[in-house]
Amino acid sequence: MREQQRLDYLQAMGIVQWMPRQPLPGVPAPRWLPEDAHAAPVRPVLMSEGGGHIAHPMAAQLLHEASALPVAKAPVSVQNVPVETPATAVSESAAVAPAVTTDLTPPRFELHFLRVSANGVWVCDDAAQAERLAAFAYRVMSALQAPVGLLHTPLCFRWPFIESAQDDQSLPVALQALSAQWQFLRDNGVRYAVAFGQDSDHWLQQVQAPLLFRAASLSEVMQNAQHKRQLWQALLTQSEL
Numbered sequence: 001m002r003e004q005q006r007l008d009y010l011q012a013m014g015i016v017q018w019m020p021r022q023p024l025p026g027v028p029a030p031r032w033l034p035e036d037a038h039a040a041p042v043r044p045v046l047m048s049e050g051g052g053h054i055a056h057p058m059a060a061q062l063l064h065e066a067s068a069l070p071v072a073k074a075p076v077s078v079q080n081v082p083v084e085t086p087a088t089a090v091s092e093s094a095a096v097a098p099a100v101t102t103d104l105t106p107p108r109f110e111l112h113f114l115r116v117s118a119n120g121v122w123v124c125d126d127a128a129q130a131e132r133l134a135a136f137a138y139r140v141m142s143a144l145q146a147p148v149g150l151l152h153t154p155l156c157f158r159w160p161f162i163e164s165a166q167d168d169q170s171l172p173v174a175l176q177a178l179s180a181q182w183q184f185l186r187d188n189g190v191r192y193a194v195a196f197g198q199d200s201d202h203w204l205q206q207v208q209a210p211l212l213f214r215a216a217s218l219s220e221v222m223q224n225a226q227h228k229r230q231l232w233q234a235l236l237t238q239s240e241l
Helices: 003-012 057-070 084-094 129-141 171-187 198-206 218-223 225-236
Strands: 108-113 120-124 157-161 194-198 211-215
Touching: 057 171, 084 198, 108 129, 108 171, 108 198, 120 198, 129 218, 129 225, 157 171, 171 198, 194 198, 198 211, 211 225, 218 225
Parallel strands: 120 194, 194 211
Antiparallel strands: 108 120, 108 157
């Protein structure tokens, strides 16, 4: 039996190892005696073969009894207060920092895109005005002698896309979807937009659409001669409508 294994067995049985302070008569001097014969005996820390400490059978009971005794609180000295390092301060501040909350409330708006020519699209933000928008655009573009065929029904972009609490339809997602819609129009030749309504003006600017003309509402333009003149002059700046 190896010596370490023997010590482990004795320790597990609760047998305390005995170490002589002086060499025994008639035996060789032991190697584990301290050089100073009057020094206190040194008890080795016993480790098992697996590296785990083998505790004395009485240790658990002693610890239990010690934890049950009242502990006197010693006054804290200023010299004993540990100095907080920058790394510790950063870690503690990160631990107590409040969690950043993201607003997932979806914005609500709708845009109606009417393709009036090869390069232009008119946009309004009121579904009730979409039909009037097509009729007004037809008269204006015909007066400019622009080739106008049969105008299609305006394309509606409505947000939120679906009424669902499980899907993320927050502002960043809405802008991403609207950007994709505008990119689709650009890929099909659209070069400018005419916006009617505050929502149309706001959301088209969010996706950096080039606004040739903007108005508070379609009704305001149709009822105001000055706004009609401004729209007319803005359209005349385009070499190709």
